[in-house]
Amino acid sequence: MSEEANExxxxxxxxxxxxxxxxxxxxxxPYGHAFEYTHHISDLEAPYADLPDGxxxxxxxxxxxxxxxxxxxxxxxxxxxxxATGEIQLFCRINNLGDEAxxxxxxxxxxxxxxxxxxxxxxxRGQLSxxxxxxxxxxxxxxxxxxKFHGLADKETRYRQRYVxxxxxxxxxxxxEKRFKIISAGRRYMEEQGFYEVETPFLHAIIGGANxxxxxxxxxALDRDYYLRxxxxxxxxxxxxxxxxxxxxxGRQFRNEGMDPYHNPEFTTMEAYQAFTDMxxxxxLTQGFIxxxxxAACGTLQIEYQGHQINxxxxxxxATMLELxxxxxxxxxxxxxxxEDLEAIALEHGVRHIEESWGKGKIISELFEATVEESLxxxxxxxxxxxxxxxxxxxxPGNPEVTERFELFICxxxxxxxxxxxxxxxxxxxxxxxxxxxxxxxDDEAMGYDADYIRALEYGMPPAxxxxxxxxxxxxxxxxxxxxxxxxxxxxxxEEA
Numbered sequence: 071m072s073e074e075a076n077e078x079x080x081x082x083x084x085x086x087x088x089x090x091x092x093x094x095x096x097x098x099x100p101y102g103h104a105f106e107y108t109h110h111i112s113d114l115e116a117p118y119a120d121l122p123d124g125x126x127x128x129x130x131x132x133x134x135x136x137x138x139x140x141x142x143x144x145x146x147x148x149x150x151x152x153x154a155t156g157e158i159q160l161f162c163r164i165n166n167l168g169d170e171a172x173x174x175x176x177x178x179x180x181x182x183x184x185x186x187x188x189x190x191x192x193x194x195r196g197q198l199s200x201x202x203x204x205x206x207x208x209x210x211x212x213x214x215x216x217x218k219f220h221g222l223a224d225k226e227t228r229y230r231q232r233y234v235x236x237x238x239x240x241x242x243x244x245x246x247e248k249r250f251k252i253i254s255a256g257r258r259y260m261e262e263q264g265f266y267e268v269e270t271p272f273l274h275a276i277i278g279g280a281n282x283x284x285x286x287x288x289x290x291a292l293d294r295d296y297y298l299r300x301x302x303x304x305x306x307x308x309x310x311x312x313x314x315x316x317x318x319x320x321g322r323q324f325r326n327e328g329m330d331p332y333h334n335p336e337f338t339t340m341e342a343y344q345a346f347t348d349m350x351x352x353x354x355l356t357q358g359f360i361x362x363x364x365x366a367a368c369g370t371l372q373i374e375y376q377g378h379q380i381n382x383x384x385x386x387x388x389a390t391m392l393e394l395x396x397x398x399x400x401x402x403x404x405x406x407x408x409x410e411d412l413e414a415i416a417l418e419h420g421v422r423h424i425e426e427s428w429g430k431g432k433i434i435s436e437l438f439e440a441t442v443e444e445s446l447x448x449x450x451x452x453x454x455x456x457x458x459x460x461x462x463x464x465x466x467p468g469n470p471e472v473t474e475r476f477e478l479f480i481c482x483x484x485x486x487x488x489x490x491x492x493x494x495x496x497x498x499x500x501x502x503x504x505x506x507x508x509x510x511x512x513d514d515e516a517m518g519y520d521a522d523y524i525r526a527l528e529y530g531m532p533p534a535x536x537x538x539x540x541x542x543x544x545x546x547x548x549x550x551x552x553x554x555x556x557x558x559x560x561x562x563x564x565e566e567a
Contacts, residue, residue: 086179086212093210102208105185107134112155114190114198124194131200133158134185134208136237138215142176149178151186151200159199160186166203175202181211229555230563242556248367249545249557253320255366256340256541259359265316265342270305272298272322276518279303279462282325283515285335298324302341303462303536304523307491310345310534311526318342320541331553332483335562338541343491345532349474352488352535353451356478357386359539360449360485367548375481375547378447386449388476391438394452398441405430405456405471416440427511431456431471446479461501461517463489485544488537495527 093100109131121127135153149160164172166188178184188202216227216234228235228242235242257267275294277284279301289296302319309317320340327335340359344351364371364382371383395403399419403412412433413424420440424433434456446452454472457465463473474490492498502519509516545557555561 082214083212086210086214089177089179090210090212093207098207100207100210102183102185102206105134105206105208106132107185108132110155111135111151111153111158114158115156118190118192118198121190121192121198123192123196126191126201127189129190130187131190132185132187133200135183136211137178137180137182137184138237140178140180145172147172147175149175151184159193159197160188160202161191161193161199162202162205166201167205171205174207175205178207179211179214181213181215182207183209183211225555226563229561230566232559245545245549245551245557246559248549251366252363252545252548253541255362256320256359259362260318260340260342263316263355263358265318265344266314268306268309268314268317268319269321270299270302270319272324274299276520278517278520278523280325281459281461281513281515281517283327285324285326300325301538302339303343303538304520306341306343307531307534307536308523308526310343310491311529311531315345316342329562331555332543332546334542334554334558337554339538340541341536341538343534343536345534347535348490348533349453349476349488349535352537353386353388353476355535356486356488356537356539357449360544363544364548367545373548373550375550376552378481380480380547381448386451386478388451388453390454390472391434391442391452391456392454394442394446394450395434395438398445399437403434403437405434409433412437427508427513429456429458431458435459443479444482447481449478449480451476451478460489461505462492462498464492465497480547483543484540485547486537486539488535491531491534491536493527493531493533495524498527499524 090100111133114131133151133153135151137149138152138157139150141148145164147162149162150157151160162172162175167175184205185208186200186202186205188200191199191201193199215237228239260267273287273289273296275296277297277300280303282300284297284300286295286297300323302321302323306317306319318340320338322336323339324336327333329335342355344355361371361382364373371381373380373382392403399415401415403415409430412430416424416433416437419437421436424436453476454466455463455475455477457471457473460473460475463475466472466474476488477484478486502517502524505517506519542554542557545551546554549557551557
């Protein structure tokens with residue numbers, strides 16, 4: 071045999087390509103056509119649960135799926151067929167198929183998609199099976215599944231080639247099925263609360279709605295740069311001005327920032343805005359949304375996340391940021407203290423660096439992050455954030471240093487962010503100007519000045535509450551997933567070597 075022929079024999083992809091060519095030359099289509107199946111595999115388990123070992127039936131079935139295992143023993147072959155619902159053994163005998171068809175069946179590869187017809191049976195060893203009478207090749211697989219593909223563990227391959235991950239790790243499919251259920255349950259819950267689901271633009275002329283670095287693109291038709299949205303907040307609140315009372319959007323946000331187990335540059339949120347309500351209304355909405363998602367995904371409000379037992383039932387705790395920091399460090403702090411004293415306390419308790427541009431509010435928020443966040447295991451609404459880090463929230467009456475805002479923490483991570491929405495156009499314009507000044511001083515996450523949004527507020531926006539919930543983190547929580555990449559079908563990766 072020539073060296074070139076040996077290379078073909080040794081290369082499984084080339085072997086499969088040769089099989090494909092042989093099929094085409096024989097007048098057969100290796101990429102098939104529609105196949106009408108009668109059952110999903112999971113449909114067959116209950117009706118034949120009591121079928122005795124070694125029993126044959128005359129019950130005809132047709133199934134379609136991928137071959138995930140193959141064992142040839144002379145005139146009998148055993149294939150494992152997998153469809154979207156499960157796996158079943160195919161019992162293939164030369165007596166049933168005939169010589170020509172049996173030889174073609176033996177030439178099939180693991181990974182090929184086939185349609186089969188036959189009758190139900192149970193082998194003498196107790197395996198529920200289909201005795202195959204005919205089969206069709208529906209799609210020829212040219213690339214073998216990875217070695218030991220059952221339980222594929224290499225994360226690089228799993229995330230980059232999600233299609234292989236879904237084949238190799240059945241629990242991955244379960245994670246994403248739960249994700250679909252969580253989003254669906256969230257939509258049902260919001261509809262039950264009287265909210266309309268709306269769609270707002272992905273391309274924004276001005277950065278707004280959050281403090282974050284944007285992705286920049288060029289809008290050729292308008293010959294100007296636009297930004298992929300970092301939040302849906304400002305367009306949704308414009309709808310309150312227009313007279314809608316309850317609106318929400320589940321959609322993608324884009325922030326040109328780092329990647330870690332809890333952050334991906336492209337992520338999904340649910341943002342909702344409701345006229346004539348306040349923070350208490352947003353707390354109830356947030357708790358109801360998450361509980362509806364938990365029941366859909368887990369069937370219980372008692373869940374486990376990374377070894378922690380979490381109770382999503384009952385009344386969730388509410389506490390101010392200052393109260394929680396004081397509990398953690400064991401000493402009194404307040405906005406009445408000097409900036410120098412607050413800076414000294416922060417440095418003493420784990421804040422590594424303080425920027426000259428930071429005010430008291432930013433220092434207190436950094437102190438909270440360093441001393442409190444990780445300790446918040448059970449659901450906790452952290453309230454009254456400093457004005458400095460809350461440019462879109464209303465000031466608390468009687469205490470202008472803080473805002474009517476909460477963040478929900480579970481297991482040390484933020485899951486929701488809510489405001490009593492600022493609807494004073496003069497106050498909002500002043501805060502936008504402060505953001506512009508911060509940007510001029512080098513803060514590339516500060517918002518721009520949105521003159522149209524100010525104009526909208528000048529027409530009058532009713533008092534309102536608003537909340538944003540991180541869908542990806544919620545899916546992580548309810549599927550006990552360690553990384554955000556485990557709950558994104560196609561997470562972003564470094565360029566493949």
